[in-house]
Amino acid sequence: xxxxxxxxxxxxxxxxxxxxxxxxxxxxxxxxxxxxxxxxxxxxxxxxxxxxxxxxxxxxxxxxxxxxxxxxxxxxxxxxxxxxxxxxxxxxxxxxxxxxxxxxxxxxxxxxxxxxxxxxxxxxxxxxxxxxxxxxxxxxxxxxxxxxxxxxxxxxxxxxxxxxxxxxxxxxxxxxxxxxxxxxxxxxxxxxxxxxxxxxxxxxxxxxxxxxxxxxxxxxxxxxxxxxxxxxxxxxxxxxxxxxxxxxxxxxxxxxxxxxxxxxxxxxxxxxxxxxxxxxxxxxxxxxxxxxxxxxxxxxxxxxxxxxxxxxxxxxxxxxxxxxxxxxxxxxxxxxxxxxxxxxxxxxxxxxxxxxxxxxxxxxxxxxxxxxxxxxxxxxxxxxxxxxxxxxxxxxxxxxxxxxxxxxxxxxxxxxxxxxxxxxxxxxxxxxxxx
Numbered sequence: 001x002x003x004x005x006x007x008x009x010x011x012x013x014x015x016x017x018x019x020x021x022x023x024x025x026x027x028x029x030x031x032x033x034x035x036x037x038x039x040x041x042x043x044x045x046x047x048x049x050x051x052x053x054x055x056x057x058x059x060x061x062x063x064x065x066x067x068x069x070x071x072x073x074x075x076x077x078x079x080x081x082x083x084x085x086x087x088x089x090x091x092x093x094x095x096x097x098x099x100x101x102x103x104x105x106x107x108x109x110x111x112x113x114x115x116x117x118x119x120x121x122x123x124x125x126x127x128x129x130x131x132x133x134x135x136x137x138x139x140x141x142x143x144x145x146x147x148x149x150x151x152x153x154x155x156x157x158x159x160x161x162x163x164x165x166x167x168x169x170x171x172x173x174x175x176x177x178x179x180x181x182x183x184x185x186x187x188x189x190x191x192x193x194x195x196x197x198x199x200x201x202x203x204x205x206x207x208x209x210x211x212x213x214x215x216x217x218x219x220x221x222x223x224x225x226x227x228x229x230x231x232x233x234x235x236x237x238x239x240x241x242x243x244x245x246x247x248x249x250x251x252x253x254x255x256x257x258x259x260x261x262x263x264x265x266x267x268x269x270x271x272x273x274x275x276x277x278x279x280x281x282x283x284x285x286x287x288x289x290x291x292x293x294x295x296x297x298x299x300x301x302x303x304x305x306x307x308x309x310x311x312x313x314x315x316x317x318x319x320x321x322x323x324x325x326x327x328x329x330x331x332x333x334x335x336x337x338x339x340x341x342x343x344x345x346x347x348x349x350x351x352x353x354x355x356x357x358x359x360x361x362x363x364x365x366x367x368x369x370x371x372x373x374x375x376x377x378x379x380x381x382x383x384x385x386x387x388x389x390x391x392x393x394x395x396x397x398x399x400x401x402x403x404x405x406x407x408x409x410x411x412x413x414x415x416x417x418x419x420x421x422x423x424x425x426x427x428x429x430x431x432x433x434x435x
Contacts, residue, residue, distance in 0.1 A: 019255055020044035022056075022075075022095075023068040028192055028220045030272060031066060034245060037268040039252045054078055057095075057102065064255030065095045066248070069188070072135030079104040089142045091135030094251040105254060108139040111247025112217075114265055116147065119238045121213040123147035127179050130154045131199050132186035133167055136217055140184045141166065149182075170200075177208045183230075185216040190224035192344065195368050196361075202229040211235055219244050221368035222277060228367060245269035274434055276346040278370030282408055284401060285354040286385065287377040287418050288425070293351035295426035300349065308353045310338045332359065340365050354400075357407040367413070371433055374412035381419065 019041050021031040026045040035043040046065075048056055053071060057078045067075055072091040076082065079095065083105040086092045092104035116123060128149045130140045133156045141152045154166050155173045168176075189199040201207060202214065214230035217240035223231070230237035246265040253260040279296060281289040290306050297304035308319060311334045315322055322331045336359055342350055343365035350370065356362050366372055384397045409415065416429055 018042070018063040019065070020046045020062065021066045021068060022046050022048060022053075022071060024049065024070055026068070029068070030219065030241075030244065030276070031248065033275070034248045034268060034272055035252060037271050038245075038249050038264055039256065041255075050074070060097055060100055060102065062095075063097050064251070066251055067093050067095060069134070076104065078102070085109050085142075089135075089138045091138050093135070093139075093247065094254055096254050106139060107247040107250035107254065108136060108243070109143050110250040110260070111243040111245075112140050112143045113147070114246035114262070115215060115238065115240070115243040116143070118242045118266075119213060119215065119236050121182060121215070121236060123149050123182065125150050126181035126212065127151045127176075128153070128182040128184065129168075129173055129176070129180050130184045130186055131189075132156075133159075133163075134186065136186040137184075140186055140215075140217075144182070144184075173200075178210060180208050181210055181212045183208060183211060183214045185214075185218065185224070185226055188218065190216065190221075190226055191218045192220050195221045195344070195365070196225060198225040198229065200226065202226060202233065205233055213237060216240060217243060222273065223368050225364065225368070228364060241273060242269045245272065270434075276369070277433075278343070278346060278348045278350055278366070279429070279433055280350045280352060280366045280370040280372045281375055282352050282357055282366075282372055282411055283354070283375035283418065284377060284382055284404065284408075285397075286383040287354075287375045288422055289351040289375055291422045292375065292418070292426050292429070293349050295423055296429055297349040299426055299430050302347055302349050304349045304351070305342055306351045307335065307338055307342060307356065308351075310342070311335055311353070314338060335359075336362060343369055345369075354404070357404065357411045363411045367411070371413045372411050373414045373416060373429055373433070374408045375418040375425075376408070376415050377418035 020043055021029055024047060026047050029045055032043050032045055053074060072093055075092050075095065079102045081103050086104050086106040089106050089109065092106055093108045094105045096103045123144055126149055128144050130137045130152065133154050137154050141154055144152045152166060153168045155170055156163065156167050157170060159167045159169050185199055187199050189197050213235055214226060214237040216224045216226050218224045219240040222241060223239050227237045227239050245268040249265045249268065250260045281293050283289055294304050312318060315334055319331065335353060335356060339356060339362045346369055379398065379401050382397055384394050414432060418425060
């Protein structure tokens, strides 16, 4: 995780940090790593309180900045000029210092348009709602209208009497839900450190029954609960990482007065996704999760975690001892707590216990920031062992397999046949995970 830069006194930004991201709380930002993928300059995370914003911009000790919450609108009166796009949207996310002249633009518009096209969503003639009323919601609404949407509403929790004509309440959105084709979340609801939250419940097909797609600008976790709910319904859906990559490519081009390279957005998105996404192995006891996981971690140069081993360390007892003294519910509670902590991290290879998929909360947590990979090992190759309380006999193993196979398949983003040698299987998983 990137540590934000200390707040620099106005005019004292180090010469090396001539580019950066300006915001108030940046601990979870991926922008520094992303810009390292698209350009060879030094890029900083610059946290400023609202009182320091005007003096910092007035000092003009930078060449180019990205701007994020809560300053996308606050910077506008502090700039010398705006692009037509930024002026039309009423929000700025990119500032270029041109010999002391501060020019504001909005590369989020290019980023959001790239996300729409990446997911393959049709906008022409569709009815859309955008959750939120801040700078990013203005951007999303602008792009949707430009792409030919029939109607676009922005949704506020408490629209006042002076709200813009396109702003409605969540109660109004609920009344319109049967006619909405595209849903976009631009609020921070669902972002780490509260990834279990969602601005709306899409889990039931009766909610927004005409939906054709869902986009969420939240990129940490990689898949918000809103996105996972949409995917479970079979809808095209994506988080905001691709938008972040595309807007960074456009911003970097502005910083350096170069034309943007659309192909660079795709490669940067893929590289950052592969860097951040956990590789999570699920499957039956004795299917090889720990063995394959260690080999996969070595190949991918990632840390490896075995959640059963973490539970044992947490409890100070073996799994059979936990089952014998406290019962399975106590073990599952320890497992759930452990998985929630591990799932919040990134860039790991994680081998889960055979029963991790029994709790939907575990599956959701693991899928938010990870690619769930089911090691599908045939029943006749699995082993019953005395150190596994629920599969200590062949009969128990058969029952367990029948009960859990549908859960493994439902949880999996990728299913691999676990009949090959472990080293060969680990290499195949790594290759398929990067597709």
